[in-house]
Amino acid sequence: MPDLAPIPDQTPRLQLRRISKRYPGCLANDAIDLNIAPGEIHALLGENGAVKSTLMKIIYGVTHADSGEMIWQGQRVTMRNPAQARGLGIGMAFQHFSLFETLSVAQNIALAMGAAAGTPIQLEPKIREVSQRYGMALEPERLAHSLSIGERRTANGKGWKSFVA
Numbered sequence: 001m002p003d004l005a006p007i008p009d010q011t012p013r014l015q016l017r018r019i020s021k022r023y024p025g026c027l028a029n030d031a032i033d034l035n036i037a038p039g040e041i042h043a044l045l046g047e048n049g050a051v052k053s054t055l056m057k058i059i060y061g062v063t064h065a066d067s068g069e070m071i072w073q074g075q076r077v078t079m080r081n082p083a084q085a086r087g088l089g090i091g092m093a094f095q096h097f098s099l100f101e102t103l104s105v106a107q108n109i110a111l112a113m114g115a116a117a118g119t120p121i122q123l124e125p126k127i128r129e130v131s132q133r134y135g136m137a138l139e140p141e142r143l144a145h146s147l148s149i150g151e152r153r154t155a156n157g158k159g160w161k162s163f164v165a
Contacts, residue, residue, distance in 0.1 A: 011074045013038045014059070014090075019068035021054055028054045031068070060092040061085045086113070099144040105155045106140035 016034040020027070028051040036042055044052040057063040059070065061079035070077055072088055079085055085092070099108050106120035106127055117123060124140040131138040136154050147155060 010037070012036055012071070013073060015071040017069045017071070019055065019058060019065045019070070021058060021063065021065050029058070029065070056092060059085070060090060099152060099155060101145040102143065104141050104143055105138060105147070108144055108155060
Protein backbone atom coordinates (compact mmCIF):
# COMPACT_ATOMS: atom_id res chain seq x y z
CA MET A 1 0.00 0.00 0.00
CA PRO A 2 1.43 3.42 -0.92
CA ASP A 3 2.37 5.86 1.83
CA LEU A 4 -0.44 8.42 1.97
CA ALA A 5 1.23 10.72 4.51
CA PRO A 6 0.97 14.38 3.53
CA ILE A 7 4.04 15.85 1.84
CA PRO A 8 5.58 18.49 4.11
CA ASP A 9 5.84 22.05 2.84
CA GLN A 10 8.79 22.09 0.46
CA THR A 11 9.24 25.87 0.53
CA PRO A 12 12.94 26.51 1.08
CA ARG A 13 13.83 28.46 4.20
CA LEU A 14 16.40 30.40 2.18
CA GLN A 15 16.90 30.74 -1.55
CA LEU A 16 19.66 32.64 -3.30
CA ARG A 17 19.12 33.27 -6.98
CA ARG A 18 21.99 34.44 -9.18
CA ILE A 19 23.74 36.34 -6.37
CA SER A 20 26.75 38.24 -7.71
CA LYS A 21 29.24 40.53 -6.00
CA ARG A 22 32.12 42.34 -7.67
CA TYR A 23 34.98 44.24 -6.11
CA PRO A 24 37.45 46.30 -8.16
CA GLY A 25 39.40 43.78 -10.22
CA CYS A 26 37.62 40.75 -8.72
CA LEU A 27 34.37 38.93 -9.40
CA ALA A 28 33.82 37.55 -5.90
CA ASN A 29 30.49 35.74 -6.34
CA ASP A 30 29.25 34.90 -9.81
CA ALA A 31 25.52 34.09 -10.13
CA ILE A 32 25.36 31.89 -7.01
CA ASP A 33 22.22 29.76 -6.57
CA LEU A 34 21.53 28.07 -3.24
CA ASN A 35 18.45 26.48 -1.67
CA ILE A 36 18.28 25.58 2.00
CA ALA A 37 15.22 23.76 3.33
CA PRO A 38 14.09 23.93 6.96
CA GLY A 39 16.24 21.65 9.10
CA GLU A 40 19.04 21.32 6.56
CA ILE A 41 22.65 22.05 7.40
CA HIS A 42 25.05 23.10 4.65
CA ALA A 43 28.78 23.69 4.64
CA LEU A 44 30.64 25.96 2.25
CA LEU A 45 34.08 24.57 1.56
CA GLY A 46 36.94 26.17 -0.25
CA GLU A 47 40.45 27.50 0.02
CA ASN A 48 41.33 30.83 1.58
CA GLY A 49 40.19 33.57 -0.75
CA ALA A 50 37.40 31.48 -2.28
CA VAL A 51 34.90 34.19 -1.13
CA LYS A 52 32.83 31.95 1.11
CA SER A 53 32.69 34.75 3.69
CA THR A 54 31.48 37.22 1.08
CA LEU A 55 28.42 35.09 0.38
CA MET A 56 27.71 34.63 4.11
CA LYS A 57 28.04 38.38 4.69
CA ILE A 58 25.50 38.99 1.91
CA ILE A 59 23.04 36.63 3.60
CA TYR A 60 23.66 38.32 6.97
CA GLY A 61 23.32 41.87 5.60
CA VAL A 62 26.90 43.00 6.22
CA THR A 63 27.64 43.22 2.49
CA HIS A 64 25.18 43.83 -0.33
CA ALA A 65 24.99 41.83 -3.56
CA ASP A 66 25.39 43.70 -6.83
CA SER A 67 22.73 41.53 -8.44
CA GLY A 68 20.48 38.58 -7.75
CA GLU A 69 17.78 38.00 -5.20
CA MET A 70 17.35 36.49 -1.78
CA ILE A 71 14.13 34.78 -0.75
CA TRP A 72 13.41 34.03 2.91
CA GLN A 73 10.56 31.59 3.59
CA GLY A 74 8.97 32.33 0.22
CA GLN A 75 9.25 36.13 0.45
CA ARG A 76 11.78 38.21 -1.48
CA VAL A 77 13.94 40.21 0.93
CA THR A 78 16.67 42.79 0.65
CA MET A 79 18.90 42.30 3.67
CA ARG A 80 19.76 45.84 4.69
CA ASN A 81 21.80 45.04 7.80
CA PRO A 82 22.58 42.37 10.40
CA ALA A 83 19.78 43.56 12.69
CA GLN A 84 17.25 42.73 9.98
CA ALA A 85 18.87 39.32 9.46
CA ARG A 86 18.76 38.58 13.20
CA GLY A 87 15.11 39.69 13.24
CA LEU A 88 14.37 36.95 10.70
CA GLY A 89 16.28 34.39 12.76
CA ILE A 90 19.46 34.41 10.67
CA GLY A 91 22.60 34.30 12.77
CA MET A 92 26.25 34.25 11.82
CA ALA A 93 29.31 33.03 13.67
CA PHE A 94 32.11 35.18 12.33
CA GLN A 95 35.55 33.81 11.62
CA HIS A 96 37.07 36.47 13.88
CA PHE A 97 35.80 36.81 17.41
CA SER A 98 33.92 39.87 18.59
CA LEU A 99 33.87 39.15 22.33
CA PHE A 100 34.56 41.57 25.16
CA GLU A 101 37.26 39.79 27.17
CA THR A 102 36.17 41.13 30.58
CA LEU A 103 32.49 40.23 30.15
CA SER A 104 30.81 36.89 30.72
CA VAL A 105 29.46 34.64 28.00
CA ALA A 106 25.88 35.72 28.88
CA GLN A 107 26.84 39.41 28.83
CA ASN A 108 28.49 39.07 25.42
CA ILE A 109 25.49 37.24 23.98
CA ALA A 110 23.08 39.81 25.47
CA LEU A 111 25.08 42.65 23.89
CA ALA A 112 25.08 40.95 20.49
CA MET A 113 21.36 40.18 20.57
CA GLY A 114 20.09 43.50 21.87
CA ALA A 115 17.65 44.51 24.59
CA ALA A 116 14.76 42.42 23.27
CA ALA A 117 16.65 39.23 24.24
CA GLY A 118 16.56 40.15 27.92
CA THR A 119 19.23 40.66 30.52
CA PRO A 120 22.28 38.42 30.88
CA ILE A 121 20.68 36.89 34.00
CA GLN A 122 17.52 36.09 32.00
CA LEU A 123 19.62 34.55 29.19
CA GLU A 124 21.72 32.32 31.46
CA PRO A 125 19.20 29.42 31.75
CA LYS A 126 18.53 29.52 28.01
CA ILE A 127 22.23 29.47 27.19
CA ARG A 128 22.77 26.59 29.60
CA GLU A 129 19.87 24.60 28.09
CA VAL A 130 20.97 25.14 24.47
CA SER A 131 24.59 24.37 25.38
CA GLN A 132 23.59 21.08 26.96
CA ARG A 133 21.20 20.17 24.14
CA TYR A 134 23.95 20.58 21.53
CA GLY A 135 26.80 19.23 23.66
CA MET A 136 28.65 22.54 23.86
CA ALA A 137 29.07 22.70 27.67
CA LEU A 138 29.28 26.49 27.66
CA GLU A 139 28.98 28.14 31.07
CA PRO A 140 27.14 31.48 30.75
CA GLU A 141 28.85 33.06 33.77
CA ARG A 142 32.42 32.40 32.54
CA LEU A 143 34.46 35.40 31.49
CA ALA A 144 35.39 35.51 27.81
CA HIS A 145 39.13 35.75 28.50
CA SER A 146 39.03 32.31 30.19
CA LEU A 147 37.45 30.48 27.23
CA SER A 148 39.23 28.10 24.87
CA ILE A 149 39.25 28.90 21.13
CA GLY A 150 36.34 26.47 20.56
CA GLU A 151 34.36 27.99 23.43
CA ARG A 152 35.04 31.50 22.09
CA ARG A 153 33.67 30.49 18.69
CA THR A 154 30.56 29.08 20.39
CA ALA A 155 30.13 32.15 22.60
CA ASN A 156 30.55 34.61 19.73
CA GLY A 157 27.05 35.95 20.38
CA LYS A 158 25.70 36.92 16.97
CA GLY A 159 24.50 33.43 16.08
CA TRP A 160 22.60 32.81 19.31
CA LYS A 161 19.33 34.57 18.48
CA SER A 162 17.81 31.62 16.67
CA PHE A 163 18.56 29.44 19.69
CA VAL A 164 17.54 31.53 22.68
CA ALA A 165 14.99 34.01 21.35
